[in-house]
Amino acid sequence: MAFELLESLSLPGDPAKANEDSFGHDAGAAVVLDGATPLGERLMPGPSDAAWIAQFGARRLLAHLRDGDGARKALRGALADTQKSFEALRRMPPEEIWQTPCASMMLAVESDEGAEFLWYGDCAALVQQGDGAVIVVGENFDKRAAEAQRAQKIAREKKLSPAADLSRPEFLEVLRAARNRINSGNSWLFSPEVKAAAHASRRVIRLAPGAMLLLMSDGLLALASDYGAYSADSLMAAAQGKGLAALGAELRAIEAGDPGGDKFPRFKKSDDATALLLKVT
Numbered sequence: 001m002a003f004e005l006l007e008s009l010s011l012p013g014d015p016a017k018a019n020e021d022s023f024g025h026d027a028g029a030a031v032v033l034d035g036a037t038p039l040g041e042r043l044m045p046g047p048s049d050a051a052w053i054a055q056f057g058a059r060r061l062l063a064h065l066r067d068g069d070g071a072r073k074a075l076r077g078a079l080a081d082t083q084k085s086f087e088a089l090r091r092m093p094p095e096e097i098w099q100t101p102c103a104s105m106m107l108a109v110e111s112d113e114g115a116e117f118l119w120y121g122d123c124a125a126l127v128q129q130g131d132g133a134v135i136v137v138g139e140n141f142d143k144r145a146a147e148a149q150r151a152q153k154i155a156r157e158k159k160l161s162p163a164a165d166l167s168r169p170e171f172l173e174v175l176r177a178a179r180n181r182i183n184s185g186n187s188w189l190f191s192p193e194v195k196a197a198a199h200a201s202r203r204v205i206r207l208a209p210g211a212m213l214l215l216m217s218d219g220l221l222a223l224a225s226d227y228g229a230y231s232a233d234s235l236m237a238a239a240q241g242k243g244l245a246a247l248g249a250e251l252r253a254i255e256a257g258d259p260g261g262d263k264f265p266r267f268k269k270s271d272d273a274t275a276l277l278l279k280v281t
Contacts, residue, residue, distance in 0.1 A: 001110050001207060002027040007277045009244035011252070013219065013270040018047035021217045021274035022054035024062045027110075030276050032123050033057050033190060034104040034217035037268075039176050043090040049101035057082060057103060057190050071109040071116045076197035079190070086192035098179035102191040105200075106138060106215050108278075114206035115213070115280070120189045120196075124221050126214040126236045127205055134233045137203055140218055141225045171267065211280040214239050219273030223247060227254050227264055244275050 005025050012019035020035035035050025044052045060081045064074035086101070094100050104121025117125055117137045124138035182189050188199035214236055224230045229250065230238060238247060255270045 001115070001209075002281050003030050003108070003110065003213065003278045004281045005030070005276060005278055007239075007244045008275070009220070009248050010274040011219075011248050011272065013268065013272045018051040019272050020048055020050035020054055021219065021272040022051075022058045023215075023274050023276055024058040025276060025278070026062060026066065029062060029065045029107065029109045030213070030215055030278055031058055031061050031105065031107045032215045032217050032274050032276060034121070034123055034219070034272065034274070036102045036104070036121075036179070036189065038101075039098050039172055039179060043092065043094065043099060044086070044101065045089060050103065053082065053101040053190065053192075054103050056085060057105070061107060065109060071107065071111065071118050072197060072200070072202075074109070075107070075118055075200060076194060079192070079197050080194045082190075083192040083194055096176070096180055097182060098176040100182075100191055100193075102179075102182055102189040104218065105190045108213060108215060111204070113204045115204065117203045117205070118200040120200055122218040122221075124216050124218070126216075126232055127207070128212045128236050129208060130210060134236045135205065136232050137205075138201075140221050175267075207280045209280055212236065212240065213276075213278040213280070215276045215278070217272060217274040219271035220244075220247065220251065220275045222271065222273070223251055223254075226266065227251075229254060239275070239277050244277060247275075248273060 010019060010021055023032045033054040035054035038049050042049055046052045057078055060078035061074055064077040069077060104123040105119055106123035106125050107118045109116045119138050122140045124140040127135040181187050183193050183196060188196050224232055224235045251273055258264050259269050
């Protein structure tokens with residue numbers, strides 16, 4: 001079994017800012033990482049700490065997999081590399097957890113058991129065998145509904161537009177408090193913390209040649225999870241029929257038509273949106 005890349009897409013939420021999503025792929029693996037939007041000053045070199053961890057993480061995951069590591073061992077190695085680099089390059093140690101760069105992730109790896117998926121946060125994968133129903137890997141739909149409710153609640157309390165921007169002081173206190181809870185309980189993310197490897201969610205699906213995979217950050221899956229333009233099944237069909245670029249254009253048109261988040265409550269007008277469409281060969 002191998003993964004053939006048919007198409008990729010990665011759109012910044014704001015063309016004037018860094019794209020904080022990243023992706024990587026080869027014949028045996030594919031990964032999408034979505035860096036969590038920074039809530040304060042940068043600690044790392046580069047355009048943003050979120051962009052740094054997403055790009056670094058994708059590179060190191062593929063490097064360990066190419067060395068022959070299995071999925072979980074490769075993840076542990078990539079997290080160890082991330083921790084080492086973070087401690088060596090940061091301007092100062094973080095005073096609170098919210099300052100630590102972190103990312104959601106969806107990783108698919110070819111294995112003897114089938115396609116092995118490991119993930120954190122709200123990245124997702126859609127899997128389709130032949131003409132069968134689409135399998136959703138990840139918890140994105142539940143997480144996104146909760147996120148929309150949270151954005152709407154905070155906006156009402158602060159008397160702001162739901163998409164007023166995460167950097168607004170009225171939002172920061174609440175968002176930082178939530179970010180301080182990562183890497184504890186059930187809230188683990190790809191971060192400079194080796195022990196996070198044991199807490200990645202896992203699923204294995206046996207795939208036959210011809211099966212299709214669509215790996216996404218939450219920014220692109222928002223077409224289904226947030227905006228209701230597609231179901232999981234119709235989104236997979238559209239990715240294969242229209243292509244990812246067309247879906248990206250639809251996504252941005254919906255957001256441009258609701259810039260304040262009144263119809264679709266969210267913390268910013270547009271998020272980075274990344275997707276990989278792959279075929280099993």
